[in-house]
Amino acid sequence: MDDLKRDAESLLTKTSLSDGVDRRDFLKVALGSGFAAAAMPVMAQNVIKTDTAGLTAGTVTLTVDGQTVPVYRAQPEGKTNLPVVLVISEIFGVHEHIADVARRFAKLGYLALAPDLFVRQGDPQKSASIADLQRDIISKTPDTQVMADLDALVAWAKANGGNPDKIAITGFCWGGRVTWMYAAHNPSIKAGVAWYGRLVGTSNANTPKNPIDIAATLNVPVLGLYGEKDTGITQDSVKAMQAMLAKGPNKSTFVVYPNSGHAFHADYRPSYVEADAKDGWGRMIAWFRQNGVA
Template identity: 65%
Template sequence: MKDLIRDAESLLSASAFSEGVDRRVFLKAAAGGGFAVAALPVVAQTQIQTSTEGLDAADHIVVVNGQDVPVYRAQPKDRTNLPVVLVISEIFGVHEHIKDVVRRFAKAGYLAVAPDLFVRQGDATKAPDTGTLMKTIIAKVPDAQVMTDLDTIVKWTRQRGGNTDKLGITGFCWGGRITWLYAAHNKDVKAGVAWYGRLVGETNPLQPKHPIDIAQNLKVPVLGLYGAKDTGIPLESVERMRTALDAGNSRSRIHVYPNSGHAFHADYRPSFNAADAKDGWAKALDWFSKHGVA
């Protein structure tokens, strides 16, 4: 819990696959139309807005073990056999910025999906403040639950024209940590890009491992993108991760931006660094292309 709260403070300064179940839903309440309530104190003007022109984009429900899991999907119109990218959100859930990232990947030729991985614990978009969000929702999300949800959603993307032989994953902050873990969990992942995800911390029954614990045996190449001025993820932990990856002869790499802090890709927040976000995006697309997700 202490590590989760520290993450929050830095933010502020398949199992059972129901084949054929695909119910389009109108999910405009909170997440669909804007930003998480808890994120509002740090929301600035969104600087990047990606249209749906040329895309097939929609909200869906994927049923996982009897639970309705909302998913936002975007892909180029009238195309199939597309490489698949899982987009894993920050703690604030699948709000408009995350949906925009999904559309950016679709514009680049991907079938991209962003699932609400907090749905069983509560609605992250409606939490009144970050402290409440962390304690009542985020801290209660088991890693095992997340892995199962993602396994099922990967299967679901095949019905939407996705080629899961070309599977990638990317995530931001909370989702960055999940990116490292899912790359270790699912050997079918071809590559991952983890944006400023937590690497070390206390373990508990819901979070039995952190990225540092899987680094030496990680076979899937993951690109880690971090900011040197990130007060929640100190460089010491980033260097520990780099050392552990090198010890395992991993193909994974870490890039640190000296002038950025946490959430430098989040163009709706004051932490946004346009130059580094642009460079990171280019690196992410290049990483996926080089490692079979294109």
């Protein structure tokens, strides 16, 4: 619940996409009127707005075990053999901020793919409360399903203009945890960047392991970007993760921002810390390039 409470600090208000994509194009820009009414005041729109000039952007679909999985795709127009980055959302799904992040990557020459990993469990924007979202969607989204969807997404990328030798992953909060877990699941990934993703937690049938459990055997280098003032993801858990990583061959590392709490990259929320978000973005791109994803 800590992830959910932190991510419930604010919600993106309803707004149209800058590239004119219809709301039905699965971008979830709100979580329903009841949910939004209970939320703290938020910024009306992203601080950063990225257009689609020179890009191909919109929704593509995968079919995984008979299920259609929508994916927001952004890439340089007419280009192939592109480095690939998988963009994993917060608990709120693929809303305009996540789409904008994908377009930012595309402007840098990446094929960026943001999948709707909650499609089987439900639509986050229809949840009436955080408790409902946790009970009905998040807690029912198993790691095995997420890993299978991302495997299918990697295969799609390889077949649709992505360089199979240059694939990275990044994610935010819930997606930050997924970044650690997928880096362990798929050793062909070249690099990961986890933004304030949970590192420890209770194991259950849907989430049998947590990042700390796979740290000692992790081979893919992951950069963790965390806030020292994050009251849910404590510095004790970061230190414990660092200790477990040190037991293995991995070159993963952390950057902890003293002036930031949770969700400091989310430029549509009051938690946004511009200086640290920009520094983290620069470090992420440098990390990908350092590990051959550029």
